[in-house]
Amino acid sequence: MTGMTFGYVLVRSVILIMLLMGAFAYFMVAERKVLGYFQLRWGPVRVGPWGLLQPIADALKMVAKEDSAPATADNLIFHLAPAISLFVALGAFAVIPLGPTLHFGSFTLPLSVSDPGSGLLFVLAIASLGVYGVSLGGWASQSKYPLLGSLRASAQMVSYELALGMAVISTVVLTGSLDLYKIVGLQVHLWAVIPDILGFLIFLICSVAETNRAPFDLAEAEGELVAGFHTEYSGFRFANFVIAEYINMFTMAALGSLLFLGGWNGPFGPSFWWLLLKMAAYLFFFIWLRATFPRIRYDRLMNFGWKVLVPVAFLNLIWISVFVALGGWR
Amino acid sequence: MAETTVVNMGPQHPATHGVLRLVLELDGETVVRCVPEIGYLHTGIEKNAEHHTWQQAVTDTDRMDYLSPLMNNLGFCLAAERLLDLEVPPRCRYIRVLMSELSRIASHLVWLGTYALDLGAQSVYFYAFQAREAILDMYETVSGARMNLSYIRVGGLQYDIPPQLPGMVERFLQEFPRWVHDFRALLDDNPIFVGRTRGIGLMNAEQCMNFGVTGPSLRAAGVAFDLRKSAPYSGYEQFEFDVPTRAEGDCYARYAVRLDEMEQSAAIVRQAIDGLPSGQWRSPDRKITLPPREELKTSMESLIHHFKLASQGFRVPAGEVYQAIESPRGELGFFVASDGGTHPYRMHVRAPSYYNTQALKHMLDGQLVADAVAAVGSLDMIMGEVDR
Numbered sequence: 001m002t003g004m005t006f007g008y009v010l011v012r013s014v015i016l017i018m019l020l021m022g023a024f025a026y027f028m029v030a031e032r033k034v035l036g037y038f039q040l041r042w043g044p045v046r047v048g049p050w051g052l053l054q055p056i057a058d059a060l061k062m063v064a065k066e067d068s069a070p071a072t073a074d075n076l077i078f079h080l081a082p083a084i085s086l087f088v089a090l091g092a093f094a095v096i097p098l099g100p101t102l103h104f105g106s107f108t109l110p111l112s113v114s115d116p117g118s119g120l121l122f123v124l125a126i127a128s129l130g131v132y133g134v135s136l137g138g139w140a141s142q143s144k145y146p147l148l149g150s151l152r153a154s155a156q157m158v159s160y161e162l163a164l165g166m167a168v169i170s171t172v173v174l175t176g177s178l179d180l181y182k183i184v185g186l187q188v189h190l191w192a193v194i195p196d197i198l199g200f201l202i203f204l205i206c207s208v209a210e211t212n213r214a215p216f217d218l219a220e221a222e223g224e225l226v227a228g229f230h231t232e233y234s235g236f237r238f239a240n241f242v243i244a245e246y247i248n249m250f251t252m253a254a255l256g257s258l259l260f261l262g263g264w265n266g267p268f269g270p271s272f273w274w275l276l277l278k279m280a281a282y283l284f285f286f287i288w289l290r291a292t293f294p295r296i297r298y299d300r301l302m303n304f305g306w307k308v309l310v311p312v313a314f315l316n317l318i319w320i321s322v323f324v325a326l327g328g329w330r
Numbered sequence: 331m332a333e334t335t336v337v338n339m340g341p342q343h344p345a346t347h348g349v350l351r352l353v354l355e356l357d358g359e360t361v362v363r364c365v366p367e368i369g370y371l372h373t374g375i376e377k378n379a380e381h382h383t384w385q386q387a388v389t390d391t392d393r394m395d396y397l398s399p400l401m402n403n404l405g406f407c408l409a410a411e412r413l414l415d416l417e418v419p420p421r422c423r424y425i426r427v428l429m430s431e432l433s434r435i436a437s438h439l440v441w442l443g444t445y446a447l448d449l450g451a452q453s454v455y456f457y458a459f460q461a462r463e464a465i466l467d468m469y470e471t472v473s474g475a476r477m478n479l480s481y482i483r484v485g486g487l488q489y490d491i492p493p494q495l496p497g498m499v500e501r502f503l504q505e506f507p508r509w510v511h512d513f514r515a516l517l518d519d520n521p522i523f524v525g526r527t528r529g530i531g532l533m534n535a536e537q538c539m540n541f542g543v544t545g546p547s548l549r550a551a552g553v554a555f556d557l558r559k560s561a562p563y564s565g566y567e568q569f570e571f572d573v574p575t576r577a578e579g580d581c582y583a584r585y586a587v588r589l590d591e592m593e594q595s596a597a598i599v600r601q602a603i604d605g606l607p608s609g610q611w612r613s614p615d616r617k618i619t620l621p622p623r624e625e626l627k628t629s630m631e632s633l634i635h636h637f638k639l640a641s642q643g644f645r646v647p648a649g650e651v652y653q654a655i656e657s658p659r660g661e662l663g664f665f666v667a668s669d670g671g672t673h674p675y676r677m678h679v680r681a682p683s684y685y686n687t688q689a690l691k692h693m694l695d696g697q698l699v700a701d702a703v704a705a706v707g708s709l710d711m712i713m714g715e716v717d718r
Contacts, residue, residue, distance in 0.1 A: 038453055039452065039455075148359065214450060215450060225699075291453045292451070292516070294446065294449035295449060295522070295526075295700075296522050297526055297698065297700045297701070298359065299698065300525055
């Protein structure tokens with residue numbers, strides 16, 4: 001942080017938020033397109049060429065919609081919850097480096113808003129706050145389906161965070177650092193996924209559950225709970241939840257690529273584009289899952305989390321520790 | 331017991347297909363009690379039929395089970411023909427079987443798609459509807475309508491099948507195994523799908539019979555009861571097919587039975603289209619069916635028949651009859667009574683969905699909300715048929 005003035009950070013934050021919003025908007029279109037092709041249909045084609053103006057239409061619609069709240073809702077918390085979700089999602093992304101630090105002569109430009117040195121810890125800490133937005137939102141709605149949805153969400157996110165954290169720790173053990181720049185720097189020759197394939201798979205599964213995506217989208221489970229925790233939300237507040245969900249996906253995709261897939265390392269030297277490519281592949285996997293699998297049942301999800309993922313993550317951690325003790329990858 | 335919550339699932343809910351309302355008493359996410367509420371789609375179809383002529387009443391029946399309208403047409407027409415003591419020509423019977431089996435496939439495809447969607451598998455929904463599209467195209471080719479066909483009429487059919495239909499059926503029969511293969515690949519061994527359906531919504535043979543549950547749900551409990559075999563109608567005895575059954579009586583068994591049934595139906599369609607006899611496609615009885623259009627200009631008698639049939643309709647001898655057919659959902663029975671007039675005196679429909687729905691109350695006890703969705707979907711009810 002040395003040398004950075006408050007204004008400098010602010011400008012970078014705003015740029016990042018703009019970037020994320022743009023990415024969200026176009027990832028949404030991409031998702032609908034890809035899902036469409038999976039499902040023998042076209043996806044959005046009406047607004048603009050090839051449906052490219054769809055996000056603008058969606059955004060206009062969301063903003064123009066009535067902002068309604070149930071009469072019995074807890075007003076303060078009901079209105080605060082979507083903001084918490086979005087704030088947390090954006091906050092977690094702040095420390096994620098999107099590429100190697102750029103040098104223009106004497107001027108250096110790191111591609112993250114901030115680099116606290118132990119960025120990974122910060123991501124995990126702030127991402128675990130995300131559950132508050134969801135559970136408070138559903139609870140404050142004072143309505144039955146949202147309550148069920150938020151109960152599911154809390155239980156699910158808390159239990160999957162454990163396995164997720166352990167998968168992340170395996171990389172930390174492997175690289176001996178909590179600094180995302182250093183973790184990526186150490187993967188120049190060998191990606192962490194090679195010794196830590198199990199950790200990567202656990203991370204992959206947990207990141208789907210953590211972001212409440214199909215087949216683990218139990219918190220919204222439209223076939224069962226109507227729309228789960230955000231049943232009572234409309235307009236812009238609903239959009240906040242959706243944006244938060246997608247930015248969380250970006251965070252998870254970035255984290256997965258940085259921790260396990262070598263980040264911005266790749267053939268022809270490190271580049272921002274490699275990370276982008278890896279994230280895109282990661283996100284494509286999210287969509288692929290959504291197109292293929294039915295929704296898993298709530299109790300089975302919990303069983304799977306506690307009885308399979310957590311023990312396996314523990315064993316994996318032991319294996320990685322042994323691997324490092326035996327000399328690691330150097 | 332802990333405090334319970336009452337949740338209204340429906341009449342507006344993504345998983346209840348239409349307007350079924352389930353009053354669920356929940357302890358956490360466990361269903362303590364379930365009361366199905368029907369009546370949100372009551373349209374008075376049975377009563378309406380009393381105000382229509384026999385031929386017009388066919389169009390009322392379309393609107394009950396709107397996923398297999400031809401089956402309803404067939405049931406009603408068979409009942410009316412029994413009262414009239416009328417034999418339809420073999421070609422007509424074959425076409426009826428052909429179209430019935432196509433509509434059984436179409437109906438099961440909709441079921442498969444929506445069921446998969448209920449469980450969260452989106453893509454199957456689109457694949458199933460795409461496969462069904464070919465059948466809807468055939469509907470359109472034969473009758474001009476895609477949904478409420480009224481193609482099967484008392485005394486025969488609306489038209490003969492057009493010359494391009496056999497080719498369409500042929501193409502469909504070639505594509506269909508690939509679709510079924512895709513469905514099986516996506517669902518049969520999918521651990522999530524199996525986990526959501528196996529052992530869920532259990533109903534054994536005895537319970538099924540107590541509730542009057544018929545169709546695939548009964549066959550999934552191990553009872554090989556199929557009216558096409560046990561009380562053949564419309565010449566089904568001439569076709570070779572199996573009645574698929576499963577012993578487990580759970581949602582997965584119902585899924586498996588329906589997939590097998592689609593394949594059997596495809597086999598029947600194959601036999602019907604290959605063995606399609608030539609000859610008349612409706613009864614030559616001019617007191618019942620309209621005379622050919624071109625005769626109207628030359629034959630006074632035809633003109634009179636046409637006028638009488640179109641303005642007043644034919645009379646049906648007094649009496650009452652119960653005719654049941656095997657619809658995609660089970661035993662679809664038509665009880666019709668005639669007082670000798672041109673309108674049915676009473677039409678009562680034994681709608682399979684109605685009987686299957688009452689089993690829900692029993693099926694859901696102690697299950698999770700997610701299982702309630704799986705169980706409701708597995709019964710394949712059509713609310714239009716439940717409420718009539």
